[in-house]
Amino acid sequence: MKTLENMTTIEQMEEVSAKLRERACEVCAETWEDRNKKQSPHCKFGEDGICCKNCSMGPCRITPRADRGICGADAHAIAGRNYLRTVAAGTSAHSDHARELLHILHGASAGGNYRIRDEQKLLALAKEYGVPVEERDIYAVAHEVAEAGLAEFGKTFGHQNFIKRATAERQRVWREQGIEPRAIDREIATSLHMTHMGNTADAEALIRQGLRTSLSNGWGGSMLGTEVSDILFGTPTVRTTEGNLGVLEADMVNIVVHGHDPAFSEMVVAAAELREMAEYAKGKGARGINIVGLCCTANEVAMRHGVRMAGNFLQQENAILTGAVEMMCVDVQCIFPALAPLSECFHTKFVTSSPIARIPGSTYIEFRPDTAFDQAKELVKMAIDNYQNRDRDKVYIPSAKQSAVVGYPCEQIIKHLDGVANSRTDVFGTYRPAIDAIKAGVLRGAVAIVGCNNPRVRPDYSHFEIMKELLKNDILIVATGCAAQVATKAGLLNRDAKHICGAGLRRVCELVNIPPILHMGACVDISRMMLLATGIARDWEVDTTQIPVVGCAPEWMSEKAVSIANYVVSTGLDVYLGIEPQVKGSSQMMELITEGTRKITGAGYIINTDPHELVKSIIDGIEAKRAALGI
Ligand code: SF4
Ligand code: MSK
DSSP states (O other), X not given: OOOGGGSOOHHHHHHHHHHHHHHHHHTTOOXXXXXXXXXOSOOHHHHHTOEEOSSTTOOEEOOXXXXXXXXXXXXHHHHHHHHHHHHHHHHHHHHHHHHHHHHHHHHOOTTSSSOOSOHHHHHHHHHHHTOXXXXXXXXXXXXXXXXXXXXXXXXXXXXXXXXXXXXXXXXXXXXXXXXOOOOHHHHHHHHHHHTSTTSOOOHHHHHHHHHHHHHHIIIIIHHHHHHHHHHHHOOOOOEEEEESGGGSOTTSEEEEEESSOHHHHHHHHHHHTOHHHHHHHHHTTOSOEEEEEEHHHHHHHHHHHOOEEEEOGGGHHHHHHTSOOSEEEEOSSSOOTTHHHHHHTSSOEEEEOOTTSOOTTSEEOOOOGGGHHHHHHHHHHHHHHHGGXXXXXXXXXXXXXXXXXXXXXXXXXXXXXXXXXXXXXXXXXXXXXXXXXHHHTSSOEEEEEOOOOOTTSOTTHHHHHHHHXXXXXXXXXXXXXXXXXXXXXXXTTSGGGGGGSOHHHHHHHXXXXXXXXXXXXXXXXXXXXXXXXXXXXXXXXXXXXXXXXXXXXXXXXXXXXXXXXXXXXXXXXXXXXXXXXXXXXXXXXXXXXXXXXXXXXXXXXXXXXXXXXXXXXXXXXXXXXHHHHTO
């Protein structure tokens, strides 16, 4: 039985980090903690979002003495424009990730590096796009589907195709509010155009464009990214794995894959699994090859292969500080440039692979779809050759690790619910067993906990405190990204974690045979959560804004997170934030993100940097939704 006592506490995680930091001092390396100290206190203008450098008359800052920039833009215009640019950047990151994958799908072939792993999902998408499938080669279908997907980026007319997946009420809201997302590239370009010097100065118009742009991500780019990943690499299934730095092995060649795009990590994992590679590693004195993941790449490869997870965002330097990593291979997003100088303090080879993420001091090997597998084999061989360079005196692998059950996309959730529906065939393939549990009050609701960790607060602490409290209150959690990794490190993705839940949630976990936190994937997979909420709302015959389901990002940090928060709000779900968005210098913007969007989409942000107060407001919010539904 797993009780709170045999979980890994935040204090234990911090103890490990402190030890690793001591080692950083010994090798004269710097970590994010050192740099964070040097950056504190942070620039108040930046924090409040009231610094503008959108033209070379500036930069202009709003101060008690200067309430407008040289052009006359006030605090609301400046904070609003900065905020919209953040949404556009986040949307571009997730969507470009999808575009890369679509190009890979377009080049996929039966004998090539990339093949179709989920034909059913491909055929379903073909049907949705109106691509003919009868008597056609599956790859011909795949290529046409890829073209249709790529067209979503630059379509001349019309809106994102996937918005038809939303509830009828959502579609009506988006249409009537004028926030139906058009071409993905167009929304990003429009956002940059609107925020160019001499254009929009109206905060509400900027917020509206933020909602529309984010929808082209959540119901466009991100959703495409997830769909295509499933088609190419398989829709995830439930697997048992392990997480935290203890997954590194003292007598094996350790390779860390880090970033977001599974096209790269999938190849490295496949190459490392080759018998010839294992033999080669043995020939070099290692017991074998140990591939582990970091950040969202960890989520991708854990869900599809059971690859173990070394940790989340702020743990990336810690992995190298163990002195036991032969190679860290990265693709895109959330990669510290600091990894390059840090690797030089050890024998670690730091390999970058994408023209999107070029980092000085790294070994750059541009990954190409047509040569991907051979390149991956070369990389694995290079890592094995590096094993002999490991300095045993510098190695410290913390023992902490926890077992975890991962891989709950919507398909797996439905499958598990079918398992408890018994002879009630009328509820097969629906979320109705879960809805019944919510209506009966056995489950109070669900929270999607997502996002990063962030030195602005005690890293991981807010996640852990919020998760524990929600579970105690019979609220099921679905998690992605680095939030899912906190749950992994703590031991909350374990089926035994049901023992820290309230009686109702515990009963549900036992009946359905699930852990109380369902791992749904990487940050791009928050699109899965939108489909989950939509499916629940549809089976309930209400709109998404009515169901007792909300989003929470306790420690978010990236521009992607701002885009995500906007599309979750657009989908009608409240978002609880533990880090303040950088718009505090504008009363109008603060009002718009917390209350103003409610008039547009029916949802908004609730912001509180105290995790205990934040979780209390989440529970109150869920109870209020229940009361409004009369349950
Ligand atoms: Fe200053 Fe206006 Fe130029 Fe911004 S756009 S830097 S507020 S003059
Ligand atoms: S990796 S965006 S730190 S979740 Fe997706 Fe983690 Fe946040 Fe990056």
